[in-house]
Amino acid sequence: SVEIWAGGTTAANATSKTIQLYWGTTSIGSSGAAAHNNTNWLCHGIVLRTGATAQKAWTWGRSATNAWGIGATASPTETLSGAVTIKCTGTGGANDDVIQQFLYVRFIG
Numbered sequence: 739s740v741e742i743w744a745g746g747t748t749a750a751n752a753t754s755k756t757i758q759l760y761w762g763t764t765s766i767g768s769s770g771a772a773a774h775n776n777t778n779w780l781c782h783g784i785v786l787r788t789g790a791t792a793q794k795a796w797t798w799g800r801s802a803t804n805a806w807g808i809g810a811t812a813s814p815t816e817t818l819s820g821a822v823t824i825k826c827t828g829t830g831g832a833n834d835d836v837i838q839q840f841l842y843v844r845f846i847g
Contacts, residue, residue: 742783743842744826748801750776753831759797760825761785762816767797767807774836777802781826791817 740761748755755774759767759781766783779801786794795812799805816822824843828836 739784739786739846740824741844741846742785742824742826743781743840744838745778745780745840746828746836746838748774748777748779748828748837749830749832749835751831751835753835755828755830755836757781757799757801757836758827758829759783759799760823760827761793761795761812761814762822762824764795764812764814764816766795766812766814767799767810769799769801769804769806772801772804774801774803779836785814787818790819791815793818 752773754771756771757769758765781799783797793814797807
């Protein structure tokens, strides 16, 4: 299994912002569109291998204005014989609406 942490800050405006955590091409957690006005945010995910091309993911996230994905699960289907991209994205109305300050990935054997 793999544990993922990501966190950062958001701009001081009421613009709608979305924060998403990805395992390969699958979004395993999303804040959905929310104001996230001038706040810190944190995402946490755990991905467990259930087969050569099957996984189960649990995620949650939190900012001062929103909580998301509590108990949410996803079922990615990445082929594990090659590289899997792990990323966190932030979208908003302008540059620097969402700033990621860290991404931490830990393999749990």
